[in-house]
Amino acid sequence: MRFLIRMSKCTPAVHLSKLKPAQLRMLWLERRRLLLSAVPRRKEQSTGVKLSVHPAFLPSSPRPFSSVTHCSLLRGLSMFGSHTSSWTVTHTPVAFASSSPESAGSLKTQTDKARGQTTTSVPPEDVKRILQLAYPERWRLAAAVGFLTVSSAVTMSAPFLLGKVIDTIYTTGTDIETMTASLSSLCVMLTGVFLCGGAANAARVYLMQTSGQQIVRNLRVSVFISILRQDVAFFDRNRTGELVNRLSNDTAVVGRSVTDNLSDGLRAVAQAVAGVSMMFYVSPSLASFVLLIVPPVAGLAVIYGRYLRSNSKHTQDALAEATQLAEERISNMRTVRSFGKELSEVNTYTQKSDKVLSLAKKEAVLRAGFFGATGLSGNIMILSVLYKGGLLMASQHMTVGELSSFLMYTFWVGISVAGLSSFYSELMKGFGAGARLWELLDRKPELPLNEGLVLQPDQIKGQLEFCDVSFAYPTRKEVNIFQNLSLLVPAGTVMAVVGSSGSGKSTLVSLLLRLYDPDNGVITIDGHDIRDLNPYWLRSHIGTVSQEPVLFSCSIRDNIAYGAVDPDTVTTEDIYRAATVANAYDFIQAFPEGFDTIVGEKGVLLSGGQKQRIAIARALLKNPKILLLDEATSALDTENEFLVQEALERLMEGRTVIIIAHRLSTIQNANAVAVLDQRHVAECGQHTELLSNRKGLFRKLMEKQAFLQEEQKRALS
Numbered sequence: 001m002r003f004l005i006r007m008s009k010c011t012p013a014v015h016l017s018k019l020k021p022a023q024l025r026m027l028w029l030e031r032r033r034l035l036l037s038a039v040p041r042r043k044e045q046s047t048g049v050k051l052s053v054h055p056a057f058l059p060s061s062p063r064p065f066s067s068v069t070h071c072s073l074l075r076g077l078s079m080f081g082s083h084t085s086s087w088t089v090t091h092t093p094v095a096f097a098s099s100s101p102e103s104a105g106s107l108k109t110q111t112d113k114a115r116g117q118t119t120t121s122v123p124p125e126d127v128k129r130i131l132q133l134a135y136p137e138r139w140r141l142a143a144a145v146g147f148l149t150v151s152s153a154v155t156m157s158a159p160f161l162l163g164k165v166i167d168t169i170y171t172t173g174t175d176i177e178t179m180t181a182s183l184s185s186l187c188v189m190l191t192g193v194f195l196c197g198g199a200a201n202a203a204r205v206y207l208m209q210t211s212g213q214q215i216v217r218n219l220r221v222s223v224f225i226s227i228l229r230q231d232v233a234f235f236d237r238n239r240t241g242e243l244v245n246r247l248s249n250d251t252a253v254v255g256r257s258v259t260d261n262l263s264d265g266l267r268a269v270a271q272a273v274a275g276v277s278m279m280f281y282v283s284p285s286l287a288s289f290v291l292l293i294v295p296p297v298a299g300l301a302v303i304y305g306r307y308l309r310s311n312s313k314h315t316q317d318a319l320a321e322a323t324q325l326a327e328e329r330i331s332n333m334r335t336v337r338s339f340g341k342e343l344s345e346v347n348t349y350t351q352k353s354d355k356v357l358s359l360a361k362k363e364a365v366l367r368a369g370f371f372g373a374t375g376l377s378g379n380i381m382i383l384s385v386l387y388k389g390g391l392l393m394a395s396q397h398m399t400v401g402e403l404s405s406f407l408m409y410t411f412w413v414g415i416s417v418a419g420l421s422s423f424y425s426e427l428m429k430g431f432g433a434g435a436r437l438w439e440l441l442d443r444k445p446e447l448p449l450n451e452g453l454v455l456q457p458d459q460i461k462g463q464l465e466f467c468d469v470s471f472a473y474p475t476r477k478e479v480n481i482f483q484n485l486s487l488l489v490p491a492g493t494v495m496a497v498v499g500s501s502g503s504g505k506s507t508l509v510s511l512l513l514r515l516y517d518p519d520n521g522v523i524t525i526d527g528h529d530i531r532d533l534n535p536y537w538l539r540s541h542i543g544t545v546s547q548e549p550v551l552f553s554c555s556i557r558d559n560i561a562y563g564a565v566d567p568d569t570v571t572t573e574d575i576y577r578a579a580t581v582a583n584a585y586d587f588i589q590a591f592p593e594g595f596d597t598i599v600g601e602k603g604v605l606l607s608g609g610q611k612q613r614i615a616i617a618r619a620l621l622k623n624p625k626i627l628l629l630d631e632a633t634s635a636l637d638t639e640n641e642f643l644v645q646e647a648l649e650r651l652m653e654g655r656t657v658i659i660i661a662h663r664l665s666t667i668q669n670a671n672a673v674a675v676l677d678q679r680h681v682a683e684c685g686q687h688t689e690l691l692s693n694r695k696g697l698f699r700k701l702m703e704k705q706a707f708l709q710e711e712q713k714r715a716l717s
């Protein structure tokens with residue numbers, strides 16, 4: 001068997017034995033991806049790069065993979081300049097479906113499509129899915145529909161029975177005793193019927209509400225799971241507000257459309273049909289007369305209603321814009337205050353509110369016309385019924401009771417038709433919200449969350465290596481953050497990473513945590529490509545302390561326990577020990593509530609140094625083999641700086657550490673320093689060694705930092 005590798009027809013072939021060790025190593029590390037890359041891609045994605053591999057190397061169950069991986073593999077392999085009869089790698093121009101912001105995970109375009117559904121036809125599969133939601137609640141809903149039938153039957157028989165009461169009053173004459181007997185028996189019977197109707201209605205409302213809430217709860221949990229399993233790139237593209245809106249509002253709209261709205265719609269249909277039938281039963285000629293008037297009036301009302309709704313949507317959009325501005329500014333009040341922008345923010349908000357007001361005024365005019373016209377047409381209809389009914393009574397074709405019943409049925413039919421129109425618009429809203437939710441629920445994350453290789457704890461030494469890594473953020477594919485970056489961090493050593501702002505220090509940490517995958521090259525832990533490792537397992541062995549640690553709105557105790565892989569097994573002693581090592585115990589105990597003090601947005605506000613020390617305790621509880629630290633640069637006071645530094649040193653003991661270093665003391669104490677510049681590691685070595693190079697980048701960086709610190713001190717004094 002010959003092991004030749006080539007890139008299409010335009011690149012020469014090389015035998016595998018001719019490859020350099022680094023190239024072979026890379027090929028070996030890429031082996032899985034190479035095999036997976038042979039999977040045929042869907043038609044719409046296959047316009048460009050196509051990789052084909054000898055069938056013997058095909059996996060038995062092909063798995064789809066992202067075009068980012070595709071691209072990285074091609075770039076990786078292109079170094080080899082290869083040719084093969086056993087493996088073939090073909091390369092033609094490509095339009096990467098998943099690298100465009102649209103298909104790379106942004107929900108926006110699809111959301112817009114989904115929104116479009118509120119006015120156009122609904123795909124049958126959406127109807128099916130929305131009905132499937134109600135399936136687990138089918139018995140409760142069926143019972144609710146049963147009670148609905150009873151209550152609607154009572155409602156619709158009421159006009160007929162009340163008409164009988166009126167006729168009894170008119171026909172019994174002036175004999176009080178006969179009148180009392182007839183009226184009493186009728187009223188008792190009717191009270192019994194109405195009691196049944198009321199009870200059935202109450203049962204219907206209860207069953208509909210509880211099953212609706214159950215459906216919404218199930219949907220919310222599924223959507224939350226779906227959001228949490230998405231990769232970080234997804235959150236770069238989708239706004240938090242939009243996602244939270246889906247979780248809270250869209251789920252409620254969908255839940256309502258399959259319960260309350262469906263039941264109201266069914267009731268409206270049943271009452272309209274029963275009402276019209278009863279109108280014909282009571283007086284066919286009067287019913288025919290009314291049905292000549294109703295359709296044109298109802299048609300005009302529907303057209304006008306649609307116009308009104310589209311206008312109301314503009315008002316809602318303008319309101320959403322104003323609300324978003326207010327939300328953003330209020331949550332960042334410190335920034336607004338420190339820039340003294342209160343007045344200009346008020347002006348901007350006023351302008352947006354004025355826009356809402358002018359649209360709302362237009363809507364008010366339209367609504368006034370709509371309600372005026374519907375009220376008028378309703379009254380004219382009643383008047384027409386009275387006119388025609390009066391004539392029928394005069395010609396002995398109708399009794400007064402029948403006319404009264406007829407009027408009541410006309411009234412009910414009017415209400416039911418109005419209910420049907422709002423049922424339709426609510427149903428469409430439900431389908432629109434549903435489409436947005438299905439899109440989110442169906443989205444498969446590009447990076448797995450919990451699948452892959454799991455190593456035994458004693459197999460981890462903690463050696464980290466970046467090997468020819470190239471990377472661009474999925475949202476900014478055109479800007480390469482790293483280009484062939486290589487870096488080795490031996491197990492148990494401390495590597496300080498320095499570089500100018502924006503050189504990619506934090507990105508290095510994100511790649512190690514596998515929040516993103518490199519486009520090219522590999523990152524290994526003890527020789528294992530991190531793409532082969534289970535990400536959940538991987539992250540459980542990596543501790544992080546960021547520059548501005550985030551604490552959740554719960555007790556300090558829970559915030560520290562959050563770091564443990566299984567917080568339920570953490571004892572109070574574990575938490576106290578971690579807090580003591582992190583130099584946090586004393587200040588926590590000084591709070592009246594001690595470790596039960598609530599922090600975060602709704603609790604006690606902590607200083608930067610205090611937050612850092614709680615974050616260090618949190619990381620300690622995880623007891624990770626690898627530590628990724630973003631050193632705090634924020635002006636910690638001397639005491640806090642010392643305490644944080646001391647806690648960090650204890651945390652770093654016996655672990656492999658990558659530290660984004662800002663302090664000279666940290667850099668001096670690190671085993672090696674890597675300087676990031678121009679998308680790669682420009683210099684790497686011991687602190688003194690790098691400093692001795694007069695023309696070196698590290699030295700320049702240190703000199704610049706020293707100068708800036710001097711300036712800062714001078715400015716402060």
Ligand SMILES: Nc1ncnc2c1ncn2[C@@H]1O[C@H](COP(=O)(O)OP(=O)(O)OP(=O)(O)O)[C@@H](O)[C@H]1O
Nearest residue numbers: 236473475476481500501502503504505506507508
């Ligand atoms: N999520 C993201 N999406 C797109 N671009 C990003 C993202 N995060 C960072 N960047 C960009 O990547 C580049 C490197 O950012 P990074 O935060 O890694 O730099 P840094 O060296 O840590 O900077 P600093 O020292 O200022 O914190 C910057 O140009 C930044 O704008």
